[in-house]
Structures are given as structure tokens and as C-alpha cells.
Amino acid sequence: MKKHACIMVVDDEQAILRLLSRILEPEGYRVIVADNGSSALALLEEYGPDLVILDIMMPGLDGFEVLEFIRQRSDIPIIMLTGKQEATSVRDALISGADDYVKKPFRTQEFLARIRAKLRRAEKNPAGTTTFRLGRGKQEVNNAMLSEICLFQEVEYEGC
Numbered sequence: 001m002k003k004h005a006c007i008m009v010v011d012d013e014q015a016i017l018r019l020l021s022r023i024l025e026p027e028g029y030r031v032i033v034a035d036n037g038s039s040a041l042a043l044l045e046e047y048g049p050d051l052v053i054l055d056i057m058m059p060g061l062d063g064f065e066v067l068e069f070i071r072q073r074s075d076i077p078i079i080m081l082t083g084k085q086e087a088t089s090v091r092d093a094l095i096s097g098a099d100d101y102v103k104k105p106f107r108t109q110e111f112l113a114r115i116r117a118k119l120r121r122a123e124k125n126p127a128g129t130t131t132f133r134l135g136r137g138k139q140e141v142n143n144a145m146l147s148e149i150c151l152f153q154e155v156e157y158e159g160c
Helices: 014-027 039-048 063-074 087-093 106-124 142-154
Strands: 006-008 030-034 051-054 078-082 101-104 129-135 137-142
Touching: 006 014, 006 039, 006 106, 014 030, 014 106, 014 129, 039 051, 051 063, 051 101, 051 106, 063 078, 063 101, 087 101, 101 106
Parallel strands: 006 030, 006 051, 051 078, 078 101
Antiparallel strands: 129 137
């Protein structure tokens, strides 16, 4: 994993911004914070972070709008960190291009493991595609397609 990865945290709650900075900085990450969607977009262009942690419910540009803007320009990993608990929010975020969805409150060590995993995959796979062996051939699947496949399987086996 890249040393001193830059992580942008976007949340309108100052307490969450401070908490995530206190969690991430001792782990060796450079942390850029934005308290709204518009600031996030400006900082995205300026710093080019390696990963974005993004809240959904914010005044002005919400997390879905920021997610859409980023996905039109970049495949950087995006983890939605939000208080929204509804299954439709999880589904919508993943289909829209989020790489993960973590609900507040979160477990610190699990959250750090998710961040490390996303950064590790991004470093190994900078183009945003995953190659699967299907039978005798190979099939390339982009991250959005993979999210949709995983969502389909989750629903298909619900209640087992």
C-alpha cells in the first residue's frame, strides 16, 4: 500500500471530521477535510486524494451529488459513511459508484481495515476493473458492475 495515502473526509459534522482525523492521522494517512460538498469538489481538484470518505446528508450538494461528480471523473475509492440506515440508501450508493457503505456509529478497527482494503485494491487495480476467470476465458468487470452483481446475490439469498 502506498505510504502516506491522502484521504479526503467529507462531512458537515465537525465532530466527525475531528474524530476521523484523530483516527486516520496516527495510521500514517494525510487527511484533508471538507465540511460540505462544494468544498469537497474544490479540494478534490487541488489534492487528488487516494480515497474519499463521504457523508450523504449534507446541506447544499449532498453526498450522492458529490459521488456522481467524482465518478464522472475518477475511479478513486469512495466509502460512504453515513447515519442513513435504510437498505435503499445502501443500494443507491453502491449502484451510483460507491465502493463501500459504512453506517454510523462504526467500529474503528473494522473501518480502518475497510480503508486499507480499498487502498490496496486501488493500488493493484488502478483502472477500476477486475478480471474474473469464467470457464476457460476471462471476463473484465468494472467496479459498478461488480456492486450490482453483489447486490443481486444479496437479495437473491435473502432469508436463507
